[in-house]
Amino acid sequence: MKPVMVGALACQRDSFLFDRFKTLVVSCEPKKDKDSITKGYEIELQDTILFPEGGGQPSDSGFLKIVEGNDSSSINKKISVSHVSRSGLYAKHHVKEPIEPGVTVEITIDEVKRLDCMQQHTGQHLLSAVLENKYKVNTVSWSMGGIVTEKKPVLEPSDYFNYIELNRKLTEIEVTEISDDINRLIINFPQEITVVERVSEDDASEVNVSKMPDDYDLSKGVLRTIHIGNIDSNPCCGTHLKSTSQIGSILIITNQTAVRGSNSRLYFMCGKRVADHAKSIKKILSNSKELFRCSESQVPEKTERQCKQLQQLNKREQYWIRKLARFVSEDLKSTLEASEKKRAYFMEEEFGTLELLLQVFKELFVYLKEKFEVYEIIICGYERQTGTGSLLILSESGEKIFSLVAKLGSLLQNLKGGGGKNGGKWQGKITSISNAEFAALTNYLSHDFISC
Structure with a gap:
């Protein structure tokens, strides 16, 4: 059996052939990855109504239904063709299951595509x-x-x-x-x-x-x-x-x-x-109209107004984050000075964004290096609406940081982060926090650290 060359395929001679096209399997070769593991098969057919990618046009996708072969139990089995490629003069059909050469298959293509x-x-x-x-x-x-x-x-x-x-x-x-x-x-x-x-x-x-x-x-x-x-x-x-x-x-x-x-x-x-x-x-416009409670023609104007208001709110938020970070950092400084073990923590339970935590760190960074030889600080934030959190661990010692990471990791299943190998700052994120985990974290911090 010799396959028809690309250029004279049935799909190219009659592009409106969508189904019930029968042909023979000429060859079936396994596709192997770099570790020689089979990841599918390339099937060559005597002819095909599935177009192989080319000319700027993506390939067809569809099904091969086995209608005649050596194994009667496989008759009428449908095998999905994910795509068809061209190799030189011939088309290769990419499938997940092998089909033996000589088997008759019936092709159906994705007509809409x-x-x-x-x-x-x-x-x-x-x-x-x-x-x-x-x-x-x-x-x-x-x-x-x-x-x-x-x-x-x-x-x-x-x-x-x-x-x-x-x-x-x-x-x-x-x-x-x-x-x-x-x-x-x-x-x-x-x-x-x-x-x-x-x-x-x-x-x-x-x-x-x-x-x-x-x-x-x-x-x-x-x-x-x-x-x-x-x-x-x-x-x-x-x-x-x-x-x-x-x-x-x-x-x-x-x-x-x-x-x-x-x-x-x-x-x-x-x-x-x-x-x-x-x-x-139309769907996007209708949804926007309902959200803004305006006519369709007013959506651009309303969007522009909302953007300006959002920019103003962001500026206002940044201002108050900086203000709050200064107060928190001063409290942390006072707490550390009064603590024998030089261990302190800060927890924001409602809107504890990473941005706030990093601003607190920025306010503390120089002061800690100049004032304290040893210290351990945990700054954490919880956002109730999303059930997520952020966490910073500060210390002069990388060993202390990773000891705290291990302890907190045992309390918080979804804690991931990095940094602080040589001391300084470890930064982490908690993708979800259960009520029990939050209670365990609060209990640990209140017993082993001093709250600012």
């Missing part, structure tokens, strides 16, 4: 063609926006955008004109999209192959050219729509990002993404 990729990719071809034909602006590269995955099931509004890198920035007027031109080619004057395959013996000298992958041997492989009416003709391995009408719509924003000198990134999205993006923005 495929249609989305085709709308974005075909839209990019059309956008680049209009830019080149009308404005003589060249597309340097492009990148498709976010794809929904198990790790990221919900996209941010900005994730919906693709971008093309151009050799210059466009004006707002140009962006508006381009949007109108493309939407006319989608709605009023739809263009047929066709694919021409050239095998190695054909004369393909008129096709620009400069962007073909270096590891794809054109002398043996297949060169595909995507034609959009008489508007555009470009080599591409990706899956495409059959008509520009299937793009649905295009949204291009005027905001651009400067890259590599005078180059610019133009952001756009096509098809269903436009509606999905609108829904996500």
